[in-house]
Amino acid sequence: xxxxxxxxxxSVNMLVIxxxxxxxxxxxxxxxxxxxxxxxxxxxxYGIPPAVAVASASTQVTGASVSGVFxxxxxxGVDFRMGAVLVVGGILGAGLGAVLFRLLQxxxxxxxxxxxxxxxxxxxxxxxMANESIRAILAIRRGQAPRHGMRRHNPLIAxxxxxxxxxxxGLYISPLAPLLLGIATGVLTVLxxxxxxxxxxxxxxxxxxxxxxxxxxxxLFQILFVTAATTMIHATTTRAVDIVLGMLLLLxxxxxxxxxxxxxxxxxxxxxxxxxxxxxxxxxxRMALGLGWRPEEIYTVQPA
Amino acid sequence: MRxxxxxxxxxxxxxxxxxxxxxxxxxxRAIEIRYSFTGAELLLFGAIxxxxxxxxxxxxxxxxxxxxxxxxxxxxxxxKVAGIWVNADSTRxxxxxxxxxxxxxxxxxxxxxxxxxxxxxxxxxxxQMSPASGAEIGDQRRFQAGLVDLxxxxxxxxxxxxxVEISEGVLYRxxxxxxxxxxxxxYTAETFLIEDGQVVAAAVRPVDIDKSGFERFVTIAxxxxxxxxxxxxxxxxxxxxxxxxxxxxxxxx
Numbered sequence: 001x002x003x004x005x006x007x008x009x010x011s012v013n014m015l016v017i018x019x020x021x022x023x024x025x026x027x028x029x030x031x032x033x034x035x036x037x038x039x040x041x042x043x044x045x046y047g048i049p050p051a052v053a054v055a056s057a058s059t060q061v062t063g064a065s066v067s068g069v070f071x072x073x074x075x076x077g078v079d080f081r082m083g084a085v086l087v088v089g090g091i092l093g094a095g096l097g098a099v100l101f102r103l104l105q106x107x108x109x110x111x112x113x114x115x116x117x118x119x120x121x122x123x124x125x126x127x128x129m130a131n132e133s134i135r136a137i138l139a140i141r142r143g144q145a146p147r148h149g150m151r152r153h154n155p156l157i158a159x160x161x162x163x164x165x166x167x168x169x170g171l172y173i174s175p176l177a178p179l180l181l182g183i184a185t186g187v188l189t190v191l192x193x194x195x196x197x198x199x200x201x202x203x204x205x206x207x208x209x210x211x212x213x214x215x216x217x218x219x220l221f222q223i224l225f226v227t228a229a230t231t232m233i234h235a236t237t238t239r240a241v242d243i244v245l246g247m248l249l250l251l252x253x254x255x256x257x258x259x260x261x262x263x264x265x266x267x268x269x270x271x272x273x274x275x276x277x278x279x280x281x282x283x284x285x286r287m288a289l290g291l292g293w294r295p296e297e298i299y300t301v302q303p304a
Numbered sequence: 305m306r307x308x309x310x311x312x313x314x315x316x317x318x319x320x321x322x323x324x325x326x327x328x329x330x331x332x333r334a335i336e337i338r339y340s341f342t343g344a345e346l347l348l349f350g351a352i353x354x355x356x357x358x359x360x361x362x363x364x365x366x367x368x369x370x371x372x373x374x375x376x377x378x379x380x381x382x383x384k385v386a387g388i389w390v391n392a393d394s395t396r397x398x399x400x401x402x403x404x405x406x407x408x409x410x411x412x413x414x415x416x417x418x419x420x421x422x423x424x425x426x427x428x429x430x431x432q433m434s435p436a437s438g439a440e441i442g443d444q445r446r447f448q449a450g451l452v453d454l455x456x457x458x459x460x461x462x463x464x465x466x467x468v469e470i471s472e473g474v475l476y477r478x479x480x481x482x483x484x485x486x487x488x489x490x491y492t493a494e495t496f497l498i499e500d501g502q503v504v505a506a507a508v509r510p511v512d513i514d515k516s517g518f519e520r521f522v523t524i525a526x527x528x529x530x531x532x533x534x535x536x537x538x539x540x541x542x543x544x545x546x547x548x549x550x551x552x553x554x555x556x557x
Contacts, residue, residue: 004337063542070549108378243536300379304396
């Protein structure tokens with residue numbers, strides 16, 4: 001079942017790509033992450049040129065989150081006000097990321113920087129989540145009431161000026177906090193080809209202290225708009241969006257996302273967080289080894 | 305252009321004696337890349353026409369070269385710095401062919417000397433890539449060897465020292481494998497007739513490799529109408545995502 005990808009300029013096995021989509025979609029529905037942190041490395045590992053992998057992964061994340069957003073909207077799990085602030089930040093960040101991307105590409109260090117950011121970010125967040133979720137699980141075992149993450153009000157965020165009420169999130173905080181968070185994830189979206197869910201979900205829980213019932217839905221809502229903007233940025237600057245590749249990934253991931261969203265309501269949230277933490281740590285470890293191992297190719301070609 | 309120059313020079317190199325001629329052809333003048341393209345095999349064949357129809361007593365040799373469009377590239381080399389592999393050194397080649405295949409009836413070294421091989425760019429070691437000036441010769445060699453090795457393993461560069469079959473000293477044929485990730489553009493199929501370590505005749509045929517149908521349309525759309533293309537990519541993902549959600553909801557309830 002080989003199919004030729006017009007922009008990537010090579011043939012791939014259709015079933016492998018659709019299969020990747022299913023796995024990524026499952027994660028998306030389960031955890032509210034776009035799954036891009038898995039798609040991009042998998043595509044590159046399969047032999048897709050990195051630029052095409054990054055650009056096409058964002059179309060897939062858009063599609064995967066749209067079905068997720070619908071699923072969560074039906075159970076009232078999206079804080080639109082919070083989401084809108086995050087989207088504005090995300091689009092600003094995407095523009096900033098595009099500039100950074102070009103600078104790094106010209107200096108030839110983009111691959112190393114991407115690798116390092118992956119390892120640092122995924123390692124830190126994975127470790128934090130694993131630690132927190134294991135504590136929560138142990139606490140429940142001992143019969144204690146599950147505690148709410150860390151501190152409900154982070155002093156740094158409480159110090160920011162202006163305060164808005166975010167009813168569904170159960171928060172009365174400055175909109176600058178989610179705006180900055182949005183900018184950070186926007187940069188990551190362009191640079192790493194990820195939706196940024198693995199950053200935004202922990203940040204919403206631990207930094208902003210949002211009600212957990214709206215965290216997943218709201219993060220998917222933000223990812224939906226920011227990845228759509230990123231696709232446009234890639235289509236007009238790098239021209240590396242492969243619509244056929246994106247479609248194959250999507251066919252798999254819309255299916256996976258629905259199954260994931262269904263399961264998410266049955267599994268206890270602390271176990272969900274532990275599972276995500278372990279996957280994130282595994283990807284971080286793989287990337288770290290990749291940086292230290294002698295790469296298969298010492299030479300890389302870049303058109304000039 | 306260069307091929308035409310060769311065709312002009314070749315007779316001069318052997319003096320005034322009547323020289324044999326080549327009548328080459330290729331199995332396909334145009335290779336179309338479509339949705340199921342997994343590579344192709346090109347047959348380069350033809351006949352050697354000797355003056356007066358007399359065949360020489362000595363064995364003649366044939367070398368064929370299929371060469372893709374050249375491009376300007378930056379080649380980066382990774383080195384271990386502080387425990388991680390990073391791009392350290394880089395060099396520029398102004399005319400690296402995106403595809404290069406050479407097949408010959410005997411190993412090139414046995415047919416001609418190194419100088420002649422270099423003039424006609426016969427063999428993977430003799431591709432003229434115009435490295436950027438300023439780099440040291442040793443570095444240039446190392447980079448070029450690195451590029452050849454990289455592309456050889458992906459099937460973009462290949463050398464087959466026994467790939468040309470000559471029957472009766474008159475007809476020749478060679479099969480050349482083209483991988484799926486081949487760059488599109490204008491290719492040239494060059495044929496060289498070699499006698500006594502000299503190139504006595506050369507001929508060239510063009511081959512076009514291009515995307516066709518839907519693949520061609522997508523590539524052109526992505527380049528020329530990038531905003532519309534981007535919008536359709538976003539629309540596609542929204543529609544597919546929404547359709548998936550709608551479908552599952554109906555089935556779920």
